[in-house]
Amino acid sequence: VTRRRSPARTLALILLLAYSAILLLASWPAEVAPAFVAGPGELSRNFFRLFRTRAVNFLFPGRGLDQKGRRICVVVFGLQADGAVTRVYQPADRCHPPGVRLRLNLFDGLVRNLVVVATDAAPKTRERGRTNRWISSLDGEPVEELVGRLRSSEVLDPLSQFFCKSRPESRSVQMAVYHDAVDYRTGAVSSWLEVIHHYDCVGAARLDSGWLPAEKMRAAAPDLPLAPLATNGERP
Amino acid sequence: MTGAKTRPGGAAAAIERLYFAPVSVHPIVLCRIFLGTILFSCYALYAPYIEAIWGPRGVTREYLEQLSSVFGVSVAPLTWAQDHVWAIYALLLVSAAAFAAGFMTRLSGLVMLVCHIFFAESRFHTWGWSPTIMPFIVYVVCGRAGARLSVDAWLRRRREPGRPDPETAPAWPLRLIQLHVLAIYAAAAWHRIDDPGWLRGDVLFEVLTSDVWSRLSIDLHALAGVLRLATWASWSVELLAPFALIWRRTRTTWVVLLTGLHVGLELGAELGWWQPLMVSLLVVFWPRGLARRVVERVERALPGGRCRLNGQEETD
Numbered sequence: 001v002t003r004r005r006s007p008a009r010t011l012a013l014i015l016l017l018a019y020s021a022i023l024l025l026a027s028w029p030a031e032v033a034p035a036f037v038a039g040p041g042e043l044s045r046n047f048f049r050l051f052r053t054r055a056v057n058f059l060f061p062g063r064g065l066d067q068k069g070r071r072i073c074v075v076v077f078g079l080q081a082d083g084a085v086t087r088v089y090q091p092a093d094r095c096h097p098p099g100v101r102l103r104l105n106l107f108d109g110l111v112r113n114l115v116v117v118a119t120d121a122a123p124k125t126r127e128r129g130r131t132n133r134w135i136s137s138l139d140g141e142p143v144e145e146l147v148g149r150l151r152s153s154e155v156l157d158p159l160s161q162f163f164c165k166s167r168p169e170s171r172s173v174q175m176a177v178y179h180d181a182v183d184y185r186t187g188a189v190s191s192w193l194e195v196i197h198h199y200d201c202v203g204a205a206r207l208d209s210g211w212l213p214a215e216k217m218r219a220a221a222p223d224l225p226l227a228p229l230a231t232n233g234e235r236p
Numbered sequence: 237m238t239g240a241k242t243r244p245g246g247a248a249a250a251i252e253r254l255y256f257a258p259v260s261v262h263p264i265v266l267c268r269i270f271l272g273t274i275l276f277s278c279y280a281l282y283a284p285y286i287e288a289i290w291g292p293r294g295v296t297r298e299y300l301e302q303l304s305s306v307f308g309v310s311v312a313p314l315t316w317a318q319d320h321v322w323a324i325y326a327l328l329l330v331s332a333a334a335f336a337a338g339f340m341t342r343l344s345g346l347v348m349l350v351c352h353i354f355f356a357e358s359r360f361h362t363w364g365w366s367p368t369i370m371p372f373i374v375y376v377v378c379g380r381a382g383a384r385l386s387v388d389a390w391l392r393r394r395r396e397p398g399r400p401d402p403e404t405a406p407a408w409p410l411r412l413i414q415l416h417v418l419a420i421y422a423a424a425a426w427h428r429i430d431d432p433g434w435l436r437g438d439v440l441f442e443v444l445t446s447d448v449w450s451r452l453s454i455d456l457h458a459l460a461g462v463l464r465l466a467t468w469a470s471w472s473v474e475l476l477a478p479f480a481l482i483w484r485r486t487r488t489t490w491v492v493l494l495t496g497l498h499v500g501l502e503l504g505a506e507l508g509w510w511q512p513l514m515v516s517l518l519v520v521f522w523p524r525g526l527a528r529r530v531v532e533r534v535e536r537a538l539p540g541g542r543c544r545l546n547g548q549e550e551t552d
Contacts, residue, residue: 101453
């Protein structure tokens with residue numbers, strides 16, 4: 001016994017099957033896909049990007065175990081015409097991670113994510129994903145290279161511009177990062193406080209000199225814990 | 237076109253049944269409520285940040301201007317939207333609430349989606365759930381999501397008393413949700429098979445102790461071994477999910493395991509709305525009849541709801 005399917009239903013079925021195939025191809029990770037699937041898989045994922053959406057997420061790429069960033073804090077200082085240094089931005093938790101965090105402060109998350117994006121110039125590896133490079137710089141590239149790359153990154157220009165406008169009295173703004181990490185293998189604590197972006201509010205241009213030294217930043221923000229939590233291998 | 241012939245026992249007929257056979261309307265009704273609630277809650281919590289991030293003088297405007305001036309990208313629609321950010325924000329909240337409540341369900345779902353796209357376009361502030369939720373909204377909008385447990389259903393009952401509530405709908409929106417959930421687990425789990433972090437079992441420890449994600453500022457180093465085992469166990473659950481959710485005999489077990497995994501992650505780490513989203517979507521794999529019982533129980537508890545007694549439908 002046969003029955004006739006209506007043309008509209010046939011068309012709908014074809015579209016549904018095509019969409020289902022695109023979805024399945026998009027979900028096929030390159031790691032397990034035969035070579036002939038890899039290309040169509042990427043095309044399928046691009047199909048979803050076309051609609052500003054995402055079919056799937058390849059969540060949590062490789063992480064290291066031994067080095068942990070335990071306090072990463074972004075603070076923005078403003079330099080006024082008379083040379084005074086003021087605080088333009090600090091995270092809502094004032095660099096003291098709360099005992100229990102219910103919801104991430106969205107603005108603080110945005111600022112930190114932008115800093116993470118700015119480090120993206122470095123090649124990602126399976127061993128260390130982008131975010132992890134930032135979190136665990138102990139085992140990654142030398143701090144000087146990381147900071148140097150951040151200082152020349154145009155990704156942070158608009159963010160600094162925003163801070164300039166939010167504090168019009170600032171002649172320039174300097175975005176600083178305090179990074180505190182512990183090596184669980186040795187117990188060694190490593191920390192650094194560096195300006196990662198200097199922006200001229202008047203000329204609307206990134207500056208590649210005149211970075212505030214750590215002591216001056218600590219003096220301008222004495223209430224913020226911009227120094228190591230512990231130096232004797234004590235775990236957080 | 238004259239239409240294709242199909243034999244009832246053939247593969248084509250089986251595929252046709254898979255997509256077009258009537259299925260219970262209740263799972264997609266629950267998906268509607270959950271997705272609407274997720275977006276409403278998410279954006280309600282965004283209220284303090286709207287001006288600083290998406291407003292006409294917010295951070296995103298600076299980035300749009302950079303896109304326009306440096307890369308020559310046309311951003312006019314987005315800058316226009318930023319000039320009216322509070323109106324769009326209000327519209328999003330109202331439409332999300334209406335979608336969850338099932339009021340003008342399809343229209344409110346589409347409005348919610350468009351408003352969400354505007355906010356999600358500057359998604360460096362959030363995690364991947366934000367773009368991922370979009371196709372699911374589309375699937376739910378395409379289904380008969382307002383058929384039950386909704387203002388639309390209540391209004392229909394007032395207009396047409398005695399008319400039975402819909403119990404079934406064409407399967408294809410539900411099938412697309414199911415397929416997409418399987419795709420998400422496949423992609424999330426299978427890309428890790430050559431990943432040193434996952435092979436060593438480090439990841440759960442990393443997530444739960446990370447300054448970026450962890451909810452708790454406690455030292456879990458002493459539990460690193462246990463967390464290694466937990467990493468492998470949770471990874472196994474995700475690896476097998478695309479198969480175990482299809483096979484009827486393992487489906488319910490895997491729904492329970494995956495729900496437990498997501499609840500555990502939600503308790504230990506702040507990963508945006510990933511976990512509520514995935515737990516909500518697992519509704520489409522709930523045991524047969526469970527979603528119907530939940531919907532009917534809530535309907536009975538609501539004033540003006542309709543209950544089924546001895547096979548007959550009655551209005552409370």
